[in-house]
Amino acid sequence: MKLRVYQRLVFLLVLGWCVGTASLLAQEPVELPEGVAPESEWAYGKHLEQLEEIMKVSDLAAREQQLETFMKKLHPKSKILQYYESFFSRTVADYEKAGKSQEANALSSKMLQLFPNSITLLSQTLHDAVQKQDHATAIEIGERLHAIQPDKQTTVILAQSYIATNNGSKAAEYSQKALDAMGPKDGVYFAYWLASYHTGQKNGDKAVQYYEMLLKAYPQGTPAGWEAAQWNSVKGTAYTTLARAAYDKQKFAAAIQNYTESLRYSPKSDLTYLSMGLSYWKLQQLQPAMDAFAKAAVLGKDQAAKAQEYLEQLYKPLNGDSLDGLDEMLAKAKSALN
Numbered sequence: 001m002k003l004r005v006y007q008r009l010v011f012l013l014v015l016g017w018c019v020g021t022a023s024l025l026a027q028e029p030v031e032l033p034e035g036v037a038p039e040s041e042w043a044y045g046k047h048l049e050q051l052e053e054i055m056k057v058s059d060l061a062a063r064e065q066q067l068e069t070f071m072k073k074l075h076p077k078s079k080i081l082q083y084y085e086s087f088f089s090r091t092v093a094d095y096e097k098a099g100k101s102q103e104a105n106a107l108s109s110k111m112l113q114l115f116p117n118s119i120t121l122l123s124q125t126l127h128d129a130v131q132k133q134d135h136a137t138a139i140e141i142g143e144r145l146h147a148i149q150p151d152k153q154t155t156v157i158l159a160q161s162y163i164a165t166n167n168g169s170k171a172a173e174y175s176q177k178a179l180d181a182m183g184p185k186d187g188v189y190f191a192y193w194l195a196s197y198h199t200g201q202k203n204g205d206k207a208v209q210y211y212e213m214l215l216k217a218y219p220q221g222t223p224a225g226w227e228a229a230q231w232n233s234v235k236g237t238a239y240t241t242l243a244r245a246a247y248d249k250q251k252f253a254a255a256i257q258n259y260t261e262s263l264r265y266s267p268k269s270d271l272t273y274l275s276m277g278l279s280y281w282k283l284q285q286l287q288p289a290m291d292a293f294a295k296a297a298v299l300g301k302d303q304a305a306k307a308q309e310y311l312e313q314l315y316k317p318l319n320g321d322s323l324d325g326l327d328e329m330l331a332k333a334k335s336a337l338n
Contacts, residue, residue, distance in 0.1 A: 029074050038075035047080040060095055085115045135161045152181040172197055184217035208245045211238035236265030252279040270296045270303040290314050294333035
């Protein structure tokens with residue numbers, strides 16, 4: 001009886017040693033026969049068999065550790081390394097199925113270090129960051145992905161992320177790249193953003209360039225995703241910017257033309273009427289200048305006093321040094337605006 005107990009104990013010890021040895025061997029890449037290259041199909045097949053055994057380990061933390069250890073021991077030229085990422089990805093999925101989100105996220109972060117140039121991994125991480133509106137991560141991962149394999153989608157995400165974080169110079173850089181990739185029609189948002197950015201930077205010529213681009217892209221209609229009122233406001237601003245640029249270059253006829261267009265979208269802009277009046281005055285077209293000043297005056301806004309002053313300067317010498325009849329002109333202007 002004692003002999004049987006002893007034999008059973010020895011058997012269990014040997015079995016435990018074998019299992020432990022097998023576990024250790026699973027973490028040791030198979031020794032390649034002489035003349036067999038690590039990048040060979042034979043080596044790939046053997047390594048794949050070993051990895052599939054590791055993937056059977058139900059303790060996910062232990063499996064993760066074994067995968068990492070096995071990877072470090074592989075020859076750098078081993079063909080299996082090209083596909084190694086997938087074994088970690090399967091483990092991440094198993095963590096998630098087991099409800100271990102924290103462990104899944106930790107392994108995903110580790111994978112970014114283990115496979116820093118993985119297009120698939122970087123793309124998925126970027127997608128997740130965008131979904132979470134995590135702009136800092138989107139920028140970090142987007143820049144890495146853009147350096148490896150630039151594409152339109154990554155460029156657009158980087159532009160949007162830099163805009164969201166108020167990084168003007170980088171937003172301008174990537175907005176231009178996005179606009180180049182998408183074209184003026186699809187990239188109209190970036191054309192508008194660049195126009196606004198350069199206006200704020202006091203770079204009038206650049207602002208004009210982008211406003212002309214978006215006006216040409218949509219001479220009629222409204223871009224997809226824009227409200228009509230929103231787009232009309234953009235067009236009004238665009239024409240006003242073109243008019244001011246023309247005025248500064250003493251192209252007064254062009255200024256008047258663009259101010260007239262802007263009034264289609266903002267028909268009661270006192271500043272526009274005042275500026276039109278000044279443009280007509282520069283061309284010595286005094287009657288339309290007075291008409292424009294009169295409209296700016298009767299609107300009763302910020303430019304009213306200045307418009308009234310200019311109107312009287314023109315009207316009085318043309319009317320025998322008298323302001324008689326000016327009220328009628330103002331009444332006519334008010335009626336025209338209603």
